[in-house]
Amino acid sequence: MFRKKWVRITVICLACAVVVGLSVYTIILHDQNRNLKNQMTAVYQKSFDELMTDMNSLQTKLYKLEAASGLNQYSMLLTDVWRQTGDTESSIAALPVSYAGTSTLTQFVNRTGDYCRTLLRKLSLGQKISEEEYVQVKELAASCGKVANSLQDLYTKGYPGDTGFTQDVYTPEDKTAGNLDFSNQDFPRLQYDGPFSESTENKKPEGLGEGQVTDAAAAAVAAKFLGLDMAALTHDGETNGRITSYSFSGEMEGRNFVISVSKQGGQILWYRWDNGGGISAVPTDQRYQALTKVAQKYLLDKGYGTSAASYAQFYNGMAVINLAPVENDVILYPDLIKVWVDISSGRVVGLDTNNYLMSHKKRDLKQPALDKDAAKEKVTKGLMVSSTRLALIPLETNEEKLCWEFTGRIEDRDYIIYINAQSGLEEDILMIQHTNDGELVM
Amino acid sequence: MGKRLKIPLAILLILFAVLFYGCEAIPAVSYKLGSSGEAVREIQQRLKDWGYYNGVVDGKYGEATRAAVIWFQKKHGITADGIVGAQTAEKLGVAAPTGGSPSSSGNSNDVYLLARLVYGEARGEPYKGMVAVAAVVLNRVESSKFPGSIAKVIYQSGAFSVVNDGQINLAPNQQSLDAARDAMNGWDPSGGALFYYAPSKTSNQWIRSREVICTIANHVFCK
Numbered sequence: 001m002f003r004k005k006w007v008r009i010t011v012i013c014l015a016c017a018v019v020v021g022l023s024v025y026t027i028i029l030h031d032q033n034r035n036l037k038n039q040m041t042a043v044y045q046k047s048f049d050e051l052m053t054d055m056n057s058l059q060t061k062l063y064k065l066e067a068a069s070g071l072n073q074y075s076m077l078l079t080d081v082w083r084q085t086g087d088t089e090s091s092i093a094a095l096p097v098s099y100a101g102t103s104t105l106t107q108f109v110n111r112t113g114d115y116c117r118t119l120l121r122k123l124s125l126g127q128k129i130s131e132e133e134y135v136q137v138k139e140l141a142a143s144c145g146k147v148a149n150s151l152q153d154l155y156t157k158g159y160p161g162d163t164g165f166t167q168d169v170y171t172p173e174d175k176t177a178g179n180l181d182f183s184n185q186d187f188p189r190l191q192y193d194g195p196f197s198e199s200t201e202n203k204k205p206e207g208l209g210e211g212q213v214t215d216a217a218a219a220a221v222a223a224k225f226l227g228l229d230m231a232a233l234t235h236d237g238e239t240n241g242r243i244t245s246y247s248f249s250g251e252m253e254g255r256n257f258v259i260s261v262s263k264q265g266g267q268i269l270w271y272r273w274d275n276g277g278g279i280s281a282v283p284t285d286q287r288y289q290a291l292t293k294v295a296q297k298y299l300l301d302k303g304y305g306t307s308a309a310s311y312a313q314f315y316n317g318m319a320v321i322n323l324a325p326v327e328n329d330v331i332l333y334p335d336l337i338k339v340w341v342d343i344s345s346g347r348v349v350g351l352d353t354n355n356y357l358m359s360h361k362k363r364d365l366k367q368p369a370l371d372k373d374a375a376k377e378k379v380t381k382g383l384m385v386s387s388t389r390l391a392l393i394p395l396e397t398n399e400e401k402l403c404w405e406f407t408g409r410i411e412d413r414d415y416i417i418y419i420n421a422q423s424g425l426e427e428d429i430l431m432i433q434h435t436n437d438g439e440l441v442m
Numbered sequence: 443m444g445k446r447l448k449i450p451l452a453i454l455l456i457l458f459a460v461l462f463y464g465c466e467a468i469p470a471v472s473y474k475l476g477s478s479g480e481a482v483r484e485i486q487q488r489l490k491d492w493g494y495y496n497g498v499v500d501g502k503y504g505e506a507t508r509a510a511v512i513w514f515q516k517k518h519g520i521t522a523d524g525i526v527g528a529q530t531a532e533k534l535g536v537a538a539p540t541g542g543s544p545s546s547s548g549n550s551n552d553v554y555l556l557a558r559l560v561y562g563e564a565r566g567e568p569y570k571g572m573v574a575v576a577a578v579v580l581n582r583v584e585s586s587k588f589p590g591s592i593a594k595v596i597y598q599s600g601a602f603s604v605v606n607d608g609q610i611n612l613a614p615n616q617q618s619l620d621a622a623r624d625a626m627n628g629w630d631p632s633g634g635a636l637f638y639y640a641p642s643k644t645s646n647q648w649i650r651s652r653e654v655i656c657t658i659a660n661h662v663f664c665k
Contacts, residue, residue, distance in 0.1 A: 086590070089589050089590060089594075090589065090594060092589075093588075093589040093594055093597075093598045093599065094599060095599055096599040096600055097599070097600075098600070099598075099600075099601070100648055103587040103588075104587075106586070106587055106588065106589070107586040107587045110586040110587075110590070111586055114586075195584075196585075196586035201585070201586060237656060237657060238656065239631075239632075239633035239655055239656040240633065240653075240654070240655050240656065241630075241632070241633020241634040241635070241655050241656070242633070242634045243633070244633075245633070247631075247656070258570050258631070260631070270629055270630075270631070272570075272624075272629070274569070278535055278616055279488075279533075279534070279535030280533065280535075281488075281492055281514070281518065281533050281534060281535065282492075282517060282518065283492040283493045284492065284493030284494055284513070284517070285493075286493050287491075287492055287493025288493075290493075313623070313627060315619075315620065315623045316616075316620045316623070317535070320627045338627060338628055338629075343491060343492060344488070344491035344492075350629075352627075352628050352629050354628060354630065355628070435550070436518065436519065436550075437550075437623075
């Protein structure tokens with residue numbers, strides 16, 4: 001009797017302890033949850049507030065350009081706008097709202113910054129802002145104002161408020177996304193050339209050649225390229241990207257390969273052959289030179305002409321060597337081709353011709369107005385020049401410029417400086433970073 | 443505390459100490475002057491292939507091998523002691539890597555972050571499909587409609603599910619690191635895609651209405 005009672009008391013006590021424990025635990029969890037939610041809401045709210053401030057401030061600065069008359073004010077205002085668009089873009093990206101609702105706003109902000117940068121470049125070259133460009137700047141300012149107003153509207157309606165934002169990724173049909181939706185807003189179309197401009201994003205390939213090839217003809221091209229029988233290729237379908245292509249795969253010497261052939265012109269777009277790999281070591285300079293020769297011969301044999309190597313990365317037991325075709329002693333960087341060479345076997349295991357197919361064309365390069373020595377006068381005296389050659393380089397503005405290329409060193413840092421061979425303008429400065437994986441050109 | 447408790451406690455402490463010390467003290471195999479065998483042969487072959495060693499691959503660690511190892515170590519920023527320890531062996535690819543970790547090179551943070559995304563989003567996909575996922579991130583960086591850096595694109599609110607469920611924080615495997623590097627070196631099997639989805643897992647009409655560029659295994663890539 002006594003024992004039974006004792007057992008009952010114990011069970012009841014234990015049950016009570018469990019209930020109390022769980023309750024306390026739930027309260028703690030609830031508390032933590034609420035704190036986390038508040039913290040996240042604060043981050044979102046901050047981004048929203050910053051976005052409002054940024055749009056207002058962008059509008060003011062863009063309008064101020066019409067009131068300015070001196071180069072120093074132009075430069076300061078344009079630099080400010082460009083910097084601020086970077087912050088604005090980050091604020092938009094931090095909001096937990098759908099891509100569909102904000103992508104047009106991100107694009108508008110990016111292009112505004114990009115546009116102001118091209119104006120800065122113009123001014124730095126001694127040119128003036130044109131009437132059309134002033135009109136565009138005012139349109140940009142007006143659009144910033146509109147965005148700021150619609151954000152202000154949402155704000156006065158208590159958005160986002162203490163409920164936080166709703167996570168509604170990629171679902172614009174969801175009504176909650178409508179709160180922050182710029183998909184239907186008309187933003188001005190900017191006429192200019194820059195990294196984010198329409199002209200750049202819609203650039204058409206120029207190096208594909210004539211005529212469309214069929215799936216079967218493309219397979220024949222791939223088979224010939226690899227020295228295989230067509231039956232060895234598996235058709236992997238089509239890719240309707242900027243360069244439309246057919247993909248194939250198969251096995252060669254017990255290892256898998258993938259290859260892609262363009263529809264227009266039937267050109268090899270890329271090719272990769274699996275290698276054992278896994279090794280991240282860097283070869284000696286001598287070994288690297290030997291690998292470079294392999295890559296150059298490969299390109300020559302495959303019909304890309306003579307080429308020069310610019311820099312390389314080493315990973316997965318391979319060297320990826322960047323080579324640019326050379327015509328009349330001019331290295332053509334817009335047509336850069338990448339060749340992957342297996343370091344131990346010295347065999348080519350990969351090719352990427354995307355840049356070449358996008359840019360390669362018959363070019364009518366003018367004789368340089370400046371000779372090597374005259375161009376060298378334009379280079380900073382601090383650079384200990386180790387080599388010089390003529391190079392065609394692609395600019396952000398989609399143009400190609402014939403330049404004198406000066407490779408050299410300042411203290412222990414390596415640089416490549418490009419001097420326009422016609423105007424003497426310093427077109428670009430690249431810094432070479434020596435990393436554990438090879439060289440990076442920044 | 444009673445005496446009776448002190449003794450077991452001491453034993454327990456000693457046990458712990460031994461256990462932890464044991465974890466630290468797994469001896470690493472190293473090869474140096476005088477070593478010989480198959481492993482040395484492998485080291486010599488690798489050094490020869492990478493251009494550091496001109497001698498015979500005979501499996502005997504002599505002066506020439508030592509000189510080659512020192513050259514290799516200097517080139518890779520490893521203490522040049524002429525001994526193939528864990529670090530040198532890993533770099534030479536003759537020992538299993540100790541797991542993917544960021545190296546000290548210029549763009550390694552970006553490579554590592556991209557590799558983590560690839561590992562989270564596309565492990566189990568064919569290699570080409572992994573590179574394509576990495577390429578989508580880089581295409582977004584280039585696009586005016588997305589933020590302008592790898593970190594901003596990957597951590598853009600709601601852009602990738604692996605960021606939400608924490609898989610982004612898993613250590614990437616070698617294949618993911620290679621895929622990230624291949625994409626950063628310009629290989630884009632996605633054909634310039636800005637989106638991808640797994641049709642079997644998505645009911646989202648908006649993404650399904652995007653113009654399709656290509657399909658690689660379980661992923662549809664689109665504009």
